[in-house]
Amino acid sequence: MDVRTIPAHHARMPLARTVPPAAGFAPIAPDAAGMPLYRAVRREILRSIEDGSLAPGAALPNESELAATFNVAIGTLRRAVDDLVAEHILVRRQGRGTFVATHTRDRFLFQFFHVERCDGLREEPGVDLLSFERVRMDEDAAAALATRPGTPAFHFENRLTLQGTAVVHDRITVPAALFRGLTEKRLRERATTIYHLYQSEFGVTVVRAHERLRAVGADRASARALGVAPGQPVLEVRRTAIALGGRPVEYRVSTIVTAAHDYVNLLSRPA
Numbered sequence: 001m002d003v004r005t006i007p008a009h010h011a012r013m014p015l016a017r018t019v020p021p022a023a024g025f026a027p028i029a030p031d032a033a034g035m036p037l038y039r040a041v042r043r044e045i046l047r048s049i050e051d052g053s054l055a056p057g058a059a060l061p062n063e064s065e066l067a068a069t070f071n072v073a074i075g076t077l078r079r080a081v082d083d084l085v086a087e088h089i090l091v092r093r094q095g096r097g098t099f100v101a102t103h104t105r106d107r108f109l110f111q112f113f114h115v116e117r118c119d120g121l122r123e124e125p126g127v128d129l130l131s132f133e134r135v136r137m138d139e140d141a142a143a144a145l146a147t148r149p150g151t152p153a154f155h156f157e158n159r160l161t162l163q164g165t166a167v168v169h170d171r172i173t174v175p176a177a178l179f180r181g182l183t184e185k186r187l188r189e190r191a192t193t194i195y196h197l198y199q200s201e202f203g204v205t206v207v208r209a210h211e212r213l214r215a216v217g218a219d220r221a222s223a224r225a226l227g228v229a230p231g232q233p234v235l236e237v238r239r240t241a242i243a244l245g246g247r248p249v250e251y252r253v254s255t256i257v258t259a260a261h262d263y264v265n266l267l268s269r270p271a
Helices: 037-050 063-070 074-086 105-112 139-144 184-189 194-202 220-226
Strands: 090-093 097-100 115-117 126-136 152-162 165-175 206-217 233-243 247-256 261-263
Touching (some): 074 090, 115 152, 152 220, 165 220, 194 206, 220 247
Antiparallel strands (some): 115 261, 206 233
């Protein structure tokens, strides 16, 4: 039969699958999704990343295979992938494909480190680990991490230097239950960023952060760490880091000396 004479109700039937199903995925029933199809596809890809079926650095199946597995159009799949790329959960590499994003030094500087010299020079900071201990969360950390005061945690302090000058004093609290086996040695000897350590050794992938900023006077601990006078005006940034699945995983209080450095953030919105 000539394809131009196929009855309309036959023409709407899905084409026979020409590629095997992409491992770990299944067709999405349009009537059962309860949301736009691209969002259902996004949810399924994200679920596979969250449960470890797609590990950090893993490549997604090619577009044709994945679209056929989900039983959706290529355009629907691309819209879902575009969303995840915009959120830095996936990354496209020209000529190679789409991969689950990993935490690298470049990503750290672009997405999570906002301090640069007043003339615009931005560089990776030097990091000195000042202290490490097992503690019980105080009220501020517990509220930020959606748990109860007294919950077991690890607390550590870092001093960050730029151009040889101490600029940032970080006080970081993470839940002990999520970071079993974290030690001072592992922190001190890590080869790259702290978020890469979280991801590679504990399966905790930070994807975004919520921050609140205010001007304060340096307390004694920060004054000592940064070599400034107690009470000197500094910038305080309280950050809650959010992992895949929307789970808060780190509470950080950063004290920043702004005499020669600025806190710079790029604000954007989808086109």
